[in-house]
Amino acid sequence: MGAIKSKVGEWASRFPEIKETGTQANPGVRLELAGVDVDSVIANANVNNNPGNRKALLKRLLAEEIGFQLNEDKLGSGELTLVWRGSNRVLEVVVGKIADRDDLGDHDLEPTDKSLWRLVISLPYHDGEFGSIEDANRMLELRGLHGERPRTVAWIPAHLSAARYQDFQRLVVISYALADPRRFETQYASHLNADNRARAKALLEGQLESLTRTIKAVLKQAYGLAEKKPTDVEIGHEEHFVSLRDVPALKPPVGQPLREAARHVADKVLASQFPAHPDLDPDRTGVAVRPADVRAVFTCVRAATEASDRRVEVPAKERVLMRNIAAPLRLGTQKEAYFELSLHWRDHFLRQAKDAGATGDLSVTQLTEWLDKPERMGLEPHVANLVIASYAEMDDRVWVRSGALLDPPPELAQIKSWDALRTQPLPDESVWEQAQQRYEEIFGEKAPTLRRGRIVSQFARQILGQARNYQPHATDLVRELEKHAGLLALDDVDDSGRLALARRSLALLDALLATDKGAANSNAAAKQTVTALATFDLGSAPAARYGVSIVQAQKVAAALAGAAWDMLRLASGYGPEGEAVLDTLRGVARVDQRTASLPDALDAARKAIVSVMERSRAAVHPPVPTPPKPKPDPGSVDLTTESSHPPVPDAPAKPAGRRSTRRSGGGRTTAAQAVAELHAELNELAATEPNATIEISWRVVED
Template identity: 35%
Template sequence: MATLLKDVIAIPEELSANDFVLKLSDGVSAVKATLASYVVTPQLASSFDEALSYIKGALEKGRSDAAFLHGSFGSGKSHFMSVLHAVLRHDPDARGLRGLEGVLAKHDAWLAGRKILCLTYHLIGASSVEEAVLGGYVEQVRRLHPDAALPEVHSTDSLFADADNLRFRLGDEAFFTGLGSGANPGWGALATGWDADSYVRARQAEVGDTERGRLVSALVDAYFRSYTRGAAYLSLDEGLEVVSAHARQLGYDCVVLFLDELVLWLASRTSDSAFVGKEGSKVAKLVESAAAHRAVPLVSFVARQRDLRDFLGANVPGAEKYAIGETFRWWEDRFNKITLQDRNLPLIVERRLLAPLPGAEGALEAAFAKVTREPKVWNVLLEGLDESSDAAAFRRTYPFSPALVSTMVALSSLLQRERTALRTMAELLRRGRGELTVDDIIPVGDIYDVLMDSGVVPLTDEMKQHFANARTLYEEKLLPRLLDRHRLATADDAKDLPRTHPFVTDARLVKTALLAALAPNVPALRTLTAQKLAALNHGTIATPLKGMEAQRVLALFRDLAASGVSEIHLTDEPANPLITIQLAGVDYESVLDRVSNQDTKGERRRLLRELIFDSLGVSGAGADTLGGGYSHSFVWRGSRRVVDIVYGNIRNAEELPDSALLADGDRWKIVIDFPFDEAGHGPNDDIARFENLERDGVRSRTVAWVPAFFTEAREKDLGELVCLRYLLASDDRYEQNASNLSIQDRATAKALLKNRKATLEDKLRQVIQQAYGAAKREPADIDGARGHSSFFAALDPQITLPGAPVGARLADCLAHLLDQMLSAQYPDHPKFPGEVRKSDANIVLQYLDAAAAEESGRVPVAAKDREVLGRVANPLGVGERLENAFLFSPDTFPWRKHFTQLAAQEGLNETIGVSRLIEWLDRPHPRGLDAHTRGLVIAAFALMQDREWYHNGSGPVARPPLDRIDGGYELRLPRLPGDPDWRRAVDRAAKIFGVHVTALKSAANVGRLAGKVRAEAHELQTAARELVTVLTAHREMLGLAQDTGRLATARDAASLVGNLAEEGDATGLAELLARAPMGATEEVLGRSLKSARDVVAALEGTDWDLLDAIGTMSGDQQATAILERLREAARRNEFQEALGPVLSETRRRARMLLASRVPDPSPGPGPDKTGGGTSPVGGSGGTAGSTSGSRNGQGAGSVSVRGARIDEAVQKLRAFASQHPDAEITITWSVRK
């Protein structure tokens, strides 16, 4: 048995309210006890150094200063100030603190001989900053210096008025006698008696006058001693100036103000934003003063656990929140900051709470070494105060984890100061004193009861509401359900249960989630999952097998959420969802009650059908009518199939007549029953109907799926979900039914109702899994008393149904059932690993075509096609995909033997009808191939057998698309060209048309060659004909021969492509191509065809008039040479020399020649007796004329011709114009008879 923790460390049996909680004034008055328990960590020593440095700086500069002492609740701010107070008073015990020696040695030089007035302030309960600071100064000085005159920090008008009234009632003699007795000896020689004259002089003196101050002090001491607690004060600025002067009179060098709980005091009044703004703005006066110089500097240390802006709730308007924020930013700019870090806490906890008892020093060390280092647990336990949370920090606080410590610190910051982290940790130890062992890690969930049982009030109204909501939610909703879960009658029955009881464990887990709702920013409580909840409460969850803790936690919260606790929300992740609790406190149930009339039998059935079909993976079923059929498409063994699904009450023949149960031909039908029925009926009644139909001889491909029935509680949940779906279907409907709530509460209630809806949907989906056999039945969900003999019944005796659904989820069960049904129908269907689409089959067909064209039957496989070929071809038996190749041969195509044997049995050889092949596909057992896979097998057979396709007796025709191969087609052995013709056709196709096929002579290859050549011929024949036409038209100019050269080749090419384009028979085309006469080689003919379009364009673009012009220049050697060069090229085939470039060169040389032959211009002839004239080009002409150049002198000339030869002049004129297309030409002529 493990050692009890109380035998290792000192655990008190009782704790007082003040244990581990220190008011600053208490720490100063009980300084020895404070110093005796104080632990100086390295970080705290550094903070003391900072604080002393600020005081030193203020003394040296003679200027006031201030610093925030920042730290979380329980970080020791009050203790820090108490120790600093003692240090400044040169307390020997303070100077003896271990860890503080170096700091004191550093500052002793300036501390020696300094007289520092240390004042402590506890602001809770003060009505103003002035009352706290100025009144506190007076009270403390009165105790420290009872004989000294008090400072005048009050507004004395009311004091003097009260004194005048008292003088009137008592009379002068009695009044001044009493006033004289109240003279304070602190005024020294001035402390003389009073009379009417001295009283009036002092009363009328200015504020700050010595005589006036003496009078105020005398009045207070003699008659108005309570005045310092109730009178009005000077402004803080004026009062601090008086305080500074007064402290100097008392002989002090500096005043240090320790302001404990200033921020907490303001935070407690955040509901009064005007008060916070007014009082908060005064704090800066601790540093700044309207006076140029204070008599002695004031140094203030202000304890602060949080920025005051963090306390401002949603009730503070934005403008006010901004204004208050600006005030505190003003503080930040003027105050220094000393941070007491939370990482001090592990060392403090170790020394103050966990110090081992004598003889037990190694027990905690040994226990800590046994803590699991499994990351899922260890990392959560280390989620502490900051990044420094590590194994060393955990060791210091063991059995408290860093996660628990950080949670306590965060929660303490939300509460009044009495609930510090140390106090809470001590209480946890005390409560577990009788049960905790040295091996136990304190679970985080235990914090909840310590907080709630303490009665501590949260700081803000907002947090008060959160805590109240948490308490209400636990006591009114969660606790009753936990008691029911563990069969406990009342909460009293659970009070004395041991820590290890399952109820206590579940309650602890729920309380951990509630803590996360109260303090969501704690690192350890963020993103709370079942795994994290288990880790935070490590060692407290009992499970049959190690590692199942998270599943147990998840089951708990799912059950609670499903039981109606809408405040619990789980995200959609199935394995490890986020778990949150919303602390709303809104009456959302009243909204749901308003739509309770929507819960009808019909709506329950419709909703359940939707949930069932969704669980089955049957999409689109929501629009179906009750009792109607729905066609569900799915993939079975790689082929897409359809099954009809009917949803209804099988027992009820009126709702589902026999006709609704019968399948449509060979297509299967599944009839799914409800998981409930009217009283007196159960699932066996539905099974009985099918058994009766089968007994009556009814045969159909129909299967009934009969579920177990819901419990009454789950049926109620179904009805509630009907109402929730109706309510939340539209915003308008929700607003109409939530009108009884405030606008803010409506939004909260809507979120809770949505959460409830999601939870119920999830729960009912789980129950559906149970009812239909996919999950273990839970007694709370499934009514075992209604009877349930079988899940399935069938009207087809061929099918063997499983005794129960097979699958992890309902969709898997449906898939297994469909497989059973179709396997009985099509036992020999190939087992494709994935769906075979038309595109997949076509890819395989491309490789079959390519392989069939190779003598080896082997082709390489592209990387992108490897998966498809392996997935389709191999299982179907239409070739085999190897590592990097595809092989199509008799050995890899077993269908060849299958079909040829059956054909031989029926005496079929030359012609085999596709209808027979389709029938043979289902021998010896049905395969049920779909259209494109069936077509792929038949197409592969045609390739392997080298058969041609015929349709309805005519052909051959092109192979149809795979999914259109039907019984109207037949496959015939082909007529093929002879070997010589085939070889020549293959050669000519490649050389003339660039069409390449393998040398393998087969129907497919012949058809492939014919198809490609025919397409090329169609493409080329128009240009080929045009080339012959243009060459013939200019044969004389080009000097072309009829039987040889370019023109003869063009005629042969045009004739060839014309004949090929018209030939419809593949073999005939191959023979025609092989036997066609050619006057030129295939390469020459091919070049003629492929260049015909370009050559025609070049010929049609030639300036034939220009060529005619130089053709008339007989005897001109240059003209003759130009034309001869052209004719030489034209006679040659295009393969020898391209004609287009030669035509261009001829045109250029002809133009240059004509331009050079135009004679120099001569004076134009004058008018003669026969008449004449001049005209620009285009005017009416005569019988002879002359041409002259443009005005810019580009050229001029003249020519004389007979009328019959006028064309020669025109030719020359045109040649000139072609050389000068932009010139303006003037024509003159004269006529001689």
């Protein structure tokens, strides 16, 4: 059956009237007698059978079969993109006659990008004096030259037999004849009437399809992927690959299509270039590792470095990633549910640094070079960044850029080649614990627990943020307390008093801010900030009292700034009641805010002194009673009115609701007392009748 089908295919490629039908399992043949002179059309179009068109058609056929992208801007070159071991890779592809220096110069046999491989595919037919042997000899000649050899591999085919080469040329003619409908109508088939032109075109389209299948099948034989038949290709050529660099086991994968064969070649040459590259696609999905994948892996790796036993439970959806990416990269081992961290890269980089005599910061450029020792891995940048960032967590290092601390650390995609990793000095365990406790008691927020370089920097940033937030309010509080220290009788000697505690709180915040180096933060600055919080002398007052003083500084300072000091200064002039108001206020002002609220005491004192003033004024100026009207008797009623109803006295008016606020005032008093009394009376009037119109007058009475 196979021989018959092959023979029918051969006939169909030569005679347009013969059509292949059926399926692969049940083939058939059909004969169409159209009575159209197709050969005359082909003869007219034979002008297209030239070396340039033959090469162009072969390139298109190879591009379709191999799956590489033709770049028309570059003569004869293209790009084969593929996923190799989970990484995106590119091979440059050139199609031409290797032995013909006019077709492919020496520069055409070298990759444009020296880090890439170039696959040079020679032509499988004679277009002059050069054959497969001459192709191989030229590559061997280049291989023998001194100096660094380029990454170039040649794919040298056996040449087509005379019959198949004739089929190929016929395919070229038909392909170009049908490619331009206008020329087909006006030049190649112009001698035919409209009906015959249509029939000729249909016959040629059928033959084009049949010839294309035939030539593609023959190309597999020519390039060493199928058993060679003398009727199709020249026998004797078996060395199909010649590489200018040593590539082990580089042989055609017999039985594979051209697409898979090209990727087989890519696998061999890339494996020779990057022998240590891990297989990050063990399931052969053909999907490269994405930036989102490395972010997910890094999250799990970081969590493992922060765990006391260096293991962490991985969410179910991330376990395949950890097994396919983290494990091959030797970041750790993914068990059924847990990921166990490996310290391979910490030990590797420390060993490389020791061998290189490197001290201090380790740059990303340096670490990337060390990734390729002892053998090259050739990781993509985002995967290499994953390994380097994981090492930073393993060795507890912080990120710096141009000498300045990067806090927070950069995202994997934001890592620059000039970034570096620096050892972070850590505070002592006792200092760390003391700073944690004080932070929580003073600022009322949870402190981090792990004593690691990155977290120490994070904690220092939190401390400085709180200090910057509260320091202006603490400054205002000290200023207001000192401004009114005399009236409030504050004791600046008593360490437990409000004023002393406010000053110490401000000193604490200033001490913390003094450790802030800003953008030029040194590697010891974070440790200094944490240590400053832990070792600051709090005196006899516990941290919680400092916390209340600091956190409520804004509220207390605002209350002091808005208090009725003009009234309170007159309190002593109102005798024991006024002194009692001041004593109560002074008692609250002396103690710290945690013991008693000064804003509440100031408000209560204002109300109390107003009451004292009102009582004092009432005692000095008692109200003058209004004389009652005489009650009418029977003799006082006039009965001589025109009305028959004598006037009846009005019933006593019901007392109207009394106003609680005085609506008038006056009298003699001293100027000092008048200010306070008038202030209190007008405050109450404004509160109850804000729109009332009043009249104010006063004069000095000389005694």
